[in-house]
Amino acid sequence: MRCPHCSSLQDKVIESRQNPSGTSIRRRRECLSCGYRYTSYERIEEKALKVIKRDGRREPFDLEKLERGLQKSLEKRSISQAVIDQIISETEDFAIMKAGNKREVSSRELGEKILSLLYEIDPIAYVRFASVYRMFEDIDQFIAEIEKLSHNR
Numbered sequence: 210m211r212c213p214h215c216s217s218l219q220d221k222v223i224e225s226r227q228n229p230s231g232t233s234i235r236r237r238r239e240c241l242s243c244g245y246r247y248t249s250y251e252r253i254e255e256k257a258l259k260v261i262k263r264d265g266r267r268e269p270f271d272l273e274k275l276e277r278g279l280q281k282s283l284e285k286r287s288i289s290q291a292v293i294d295q296i297i298s299e300t301e302d303f304a305i306m307k308a309g310n311k312r313e314v315s316s317r318e319l320g321e322k323i324l325s326l327l328y329e330i331d332p333i334a335y336v337r338f339a340s341v342y343r344m345f346e347d348i349d350q351f352i353a354e355i356e357k358l359s360h361n362r
């Protein structure tokens with residue numbers, strides 16, 4: 210896979226992990242040219258989940274976007290990558306269960322699920338995440354705002 214940092218195509222897989230429901234595999238990769246570490250996800254395409262936004266639009270359920278948003282919003286807290294992995298994995302399982310045969314889950318439900326997971330893991334991170342998240346209508350809008358902030362920095 211192409212390194213997002215230096216565009217080299219040479220990488221090695223450091224770790225592979227399947228989510229508990231067995232519907233996706235997450236791989237941590239390291240670029241052999243520059244050492245940058247990144248994540249790829251593999252899942253069954255025909256089962257792609259959709260997220261229903263507040264305004265009724267549907268978007269693909271994007272775990273990578275979710276992970277970036279979590280990392281950025283929690284970067285000042287000492288939350289390990291393993292914990293973020295756990296949140297992502299449990300959020301995905303929740304989404305699959307919630308979506309059922311319709312393959313759709315609301316953005317609001319996802320946001321509230323992430324909040325409840327954070328609350329158990331790190332109450333301070335929860336407060337921080339919640340205080341920002343609740344200013345927005347849904348998790349996608351929240352992540353979009355965080356990404357905008359980090360681009361302007």
Ligand SMILES: [Zn+2]
Binds near residue numbers: 214215240241243244
């Ligand atoms: Zn690289």
